[in-house]
Protein backbone atom coordinates (compact mmCIF):
# COMPACT_ATOMS: atom_id res chain seq x y z
CA UNK A 1 0.00 0.00 0.00
CA UNK A 2 1.28 3.49 -0.76
CA UNK A 3 1.93 5.76 2.19
CA UNK A 4 1.01 9.41 2.48
CA UNK A 5 1.86 12.23 4.86
CA UNK A 6 -0.44 15.20 5.44
CA UNK A 7 1.18 18.62 5.84
CA UNK A 8 -0.78 21.13 7.91
CA UNK A 9 -0.41 24.51 9.60
CA UNK A 10 -3.76 25.20 11.25
CA UNK A 11 -7.27 24.04 12.00
CA UNK A 12 -7.13 20.70 10.21
CA UNK A 13 -10.72 20.23 9.10
CA UNK A 14 -9.59 18.71 5.78
CA UNK A 15 -7.20 16.47 7.70
CA UNK A 16 -10.19 15.40 9.80
CA UNK A 17 -12.20 14.58 6.67
CA UNK A 18 -9.30 12.54 5.29
CA UNK A 19 -8.72 10.67 8.56
CA UNK A 20 -12.45 9.90 8.85
CA UNK A 21 -12.15 7.95 5.58
CA UNK A 22 -8.65 6.58 6.04
CA UNK A 23 -9.79 2.94 5.90
CA UNK A 24 -11.26 3.47 2.43
CA UNK A 25 -8.44 5.40 0.76
CA UNK A 26 -6.25 2.51 -0.36
CA UNK A 27 -3.20 4.05 1.27
CA UNK A 28 -1.74 4.24 4.73
CA UNK A 29 -1.35 7.47 6.70
CA UNK A 30 2.37 7.67 7.46
CA UNK A 31 2.06 10.79 9.60
CA UNK A 32 1.04 14.41 9.93
CA UNK A 33 3.64 17.19 9.87
CA UNK A 34 2.80 20.71 11.02
CA UNK A 35 4.77 23.88 10.31
CA UNK A 36 3.06 25.46 13.35
CA UNK A 37 3.80 24.00 16.78
CA UNK A 38 0.36 24.56 18.31
CA UNK A 39 -1.80 23.86 15.24
CA UNK A 40 -5.13 22.27 16.28
CA UNK A 41 -4.59 19.79 13.41
CA UNK A 42 -1.87 18.11 15.49
CA UNK A 43 -4.38 17.22 18.21
CA UNK A 44 -6.69 15.73 15.61
CA UNK A 45 -3.85 13.53 14.36
CA UNK A 46 -2.85 12.45 17.86
CA UNK A 47 -6.44 11.61 18.75
CA UNK A 48 -6.64 9.46 15.63
CA UNK A 49 -3.48 7.62 16.66
CA UNK A 50 -1.44 9.08 13.80
CA UNK A 51 2.16 10.15 14.31
CA UNK A 52 2.11 13.97 14.64
CA UNK A 53 5.35 15.82 14.04
CA UNK A 54 6.03 19.47 14.87
CA UNK A 55 8.35 21.02 12.31
CA UNK A 56 8.27 24.80 12.71
CA UNK A 57 10.79 26.88 10.77
CA UNK A 58 13.59 28.35 12.84
CA UNK A 59 13.83 32.14 12.92
CA UNK A 60 15.37 33.30 9.64
CA UNK A 61 15.66 29.75 8.32
CA UNK A 62 16.01 29.69 4.52
CA UNK A 63 13.30 27.96 2.51
CA UNK A 64 15.73 25.40 1.09
CA UNK A 65 17.01 24.53 4.56
CA UNK A 66 13.50 24.07 5.96
CA UNK A 67 12.53 21.99 2.94
CA UNK A 68 15.61 19.81 3.41
CA UNK A 69 14.47 19.09 6.98
CA UNK A 70 10.97 18.39 5.71
CA UNK A 71 12.35 15.97 3.07
CA UNK A 72 14.35 14.18 5.75
CA UNK A 73 11.22 13.85 7.89
CA UNK A 74 9.20 12.48 4.97
CA UNK A 75 11.97 9.98 4.24
CA UNK A 76 11.82 8.79 7.85
CA UNK A 77 8.07 8.32 7.47
CA UNK A 78 8.63 6.40 4.20
CA UNK A 79 6.21 8.67 2.39
CA UNK A 80 5.13 8.07 -1.20
CA UNK A 81 2.58 10.91 -1.43
CA UNK A 82 2.51 14.38 0.11
CA UNK A 83 -0.97 15.75 0.85
CA UNK A 84 -1.19 19.46 1.66
CA UNK A 85 -4.16 20.41 3.82
CA UNK A 86 -3.94 24.04 4.88
CA UNK A 87 -0.13 24.00 4.79
CA UNK A 88 0.80 27.69 4.81
CA UNK A 89 4.21 27.49 3.18
CA UNK A 90 5.38 27.58 -0.41
CA UNK A 91 7.54 24.57 -1.25
CA UNK A 92 10.84 25.07 -3.08
CA UNK A 93 11.20 23.74 -6.62
CA UNK A 94 13.78 21.20 -5.42
CA UNK A 95 11.25 19.79 -2.94
CA UNK A 96 8.54 19.69 -5.59
CA UNK A 97 10.86 17.92 -8.04
CA UNK A 98 11.74 15.30 -5.42
CA UNK A 99 8.05 14.32 -5.14
CA UNK A 100 7.13 15.19 -8.74
CA UNK A 101 3.53 14.25 -9.53
CA UNK A 102 2.94 13.04 -5.96
CA UNK A 103 2.16 16.29 -4.13
CA UNK A 104 -1.51 17.23 -3.90
CA UNK A 105 -3.16 20.40 -2.59
CA UNK A 106 -6.67 21.70 -2.05
CA UNK A 107 -7.43 25.34 -2.73
CA UNK A 108 -10.78 27.01 -1.94
CA UNK A 109 -11.51 28.55 -5.34
CA UNK A 110 -12.17 27.41 -8.88
CA UNK A 111 -8.59 27.61 -10.11
CA UNK A 112 -7.14 29.20 -12.16
CA UNK A 113 -9.33 31.94 -10.63
CA UNK A 114 -8.18 33.42 -7.33
CA UNK A 115 -4.93 31.61 -6.52
CA UNK A 116 -2.89 32.55 -3.44
CA UNK A 117 -4.16 34.33 -0.36
CA UNK A 118 -7.77 35.31 0.45
CA UNK A 119 -9.54 33.51 -2.41
CA UNK A 120 -13.00 34.06 -0.87
CA UNK A 121 -12.38 37.79 -0.51
CA UNK A 122 -11.21 37.89 -4.13
CA UNK A 123 -14.31 35.98 -5.28
CA UNK A 124 -16.69 38.33 -3.47
CA UNK A 125 -14.87 41.46 -4.64
CA UNK A 126 -14.99 40.20 -8.23
CA UNK A 127 -18.72 39.58 -8.02
CA UNK A 128 -18.57 36.01 -9.35
CA UNK A 129 -21.81 34.05 -8.91
CA UNK A 130 -20.05 30.73 -8.45
CA UNK A 131 -16.91 29.73 -6.62
CA UNK A 132 -15.80 26.39 -5.21
CA UNK A 133 -12.71 24.34 -4.54
CA UNK A 134 -9.98 22.64 -6.54
CA UNK A 135 -7.73 19.68 -5.83
CA UNK A 136 -4.58 20.01 -7.89
CA UNK A 137 -1.03 18.74 -8.20
CA UNK A 138 1.72 20.93 -6.84
CA UNK A 139 4.19 21.49 -9.64
CA UNK A 140 7.12 23.86 -10.17
CA UNK A 141 5.96 27.34 -11.14
CA UNK A 142 3.46 29.80 -9.76
CA UNK A 143 1.54 29.02 -6.60
CA UNK A 144 -1.71 27.03 -7.11
CA UNK A 145 -0.91 26.52 -10.81
CA UNK A 146 -0.37 22.75 -11.04
CA UNK A 147 -2.60 20.40 -12.99
CA UNK A 148 -6.20 20.32 -11.85
CA UNK A 149 -7.46 16.94 -10.62
CA UNK A 150 -11.06 17.79 -9.74
CA UNK A 151 -13.32 20.63 -8.66
CA UNK A 152 -16.63 21.33 -6.92
CA UNK A 153 -18.80 24.36 -7.65
CA UNK A 154 -20.58 26.40 -4.97
CA UNK A 155 -22.95 29.35 -5.49
CA UNK A 156 -22.07 32.80 -4.17
CA UNK A 157 -25.16 34.51 -2.72
CA UNK A 158 -25.97 38.19 -2.31
CA UNK A 159 -24.92 39.17 1.17
CA UNK A 160 -22.20 36.54 1.42
CA UNK A 161 -19.07 37.51 3.27
CA UNK A 162 -15.75 35.67 3.41
CA UNK A 163 -16.89 33.54 6.32
CA UNK A 164 -20.24 32.44 4.91
CA UNK A 165 -18.69 31.62 1.54
CA UNK A 166 -15.76 29.81 3.17
CA UNK A 167 -18.15 27.66 5.22
CA UNK A 168 -20.18 26.69 2.12
CA UNK A 169 -17.02 25.81 0.18
CA UNK A 170 -15.55 23.86 3.10
CA UNK A 171 -18.43 21.37 3.07
CA UNK A 172 -17.49 20.54 -0.52
CA UNK A 173 -13.76 20.42 0.27
CA UNK A 174 -14.38 17.73 2.85
CA UNK A 175 -16.18 15.57 0.29
CA UNK A 176 -13.90 16.26 -2.64
CA UNK A 177 -10.45 15.75 -1.10
CA UNK A 178 -10.87 12.17 0.16
CA UNK A 179 -12.61 11.21 -3.10
CA UNK A 180 -9.74 12.50 -5.25
CA UNK A 181 -7.13 10.87 -3.01
CA UNK A 182 -8.93 7.53 -3.28
CA UNK A 183 -8.78 7.74 -7.08
CA UNK A 184 -5.15 8.83 -7.10
CA UNK A 185 -4.00 6.12 -4.72
CA UNK A 186 -5.84 3.52 -6.80
CA UNK A 187 -3.68 4.58 -9.73
CA UNK A 188 -6.55 5.99 -11.76
CA UNK A 189 -5.46 8.73 -14.05
CA UNK A 190 -7.50 11.70 -12.96
CA UNK A 191 -4.78 13.84 -14.43
CA UNK A 192 -5.18 15.28 -17.88
CA UNK A 193 -2.29 16.41 -20.05
CA UNK A 194 -0.54 19.53 -18.88
CA UNK A 195 -2.13 22.39 -20.84
CA UNK A 196 0.18 24.21 -23.20
CA UNK A 197 0.92 27.72 -22.04
CA UNK A 198 0.34 30.15 -24.86
Ligand code: GRF
Pocket residue numbers: 010011012013014015085086087106107108170173
Ligand atom coordinates in the same frame (compact mmCIF):
# COMPACT_ATOMS: atom_id res chain seq x y z
C1 GRF B 1 -8.92 25.13 3.43
O1 GRF B 1 -9.89 26.05 3.00
C2 GRF B 1 -8.04 24.71 2.29
O2 GRF B 1 -8.70 24.67 1.06
C3 GRF B 1 -7.00 25.79 2.27
O3 GRF B 1 -6.76 26.10 3.62
C4 GRF B 1 -7.92 25.78 4.38
C5 GRF B 1 -7.46 24.83 5.43
O4 GRF B 1 -8.49 24.53 6.33
N1 GRF B 1 -5.81 25.37 1.56
P1 GRF B 1 -8.37 23.29 7.29
O5 GRF B 1 -7.07 23.49 8.09
O6 GRF B 1 -8.30 22.05 6.46
O7 GRF B 1 -9.55 23.35 8.17
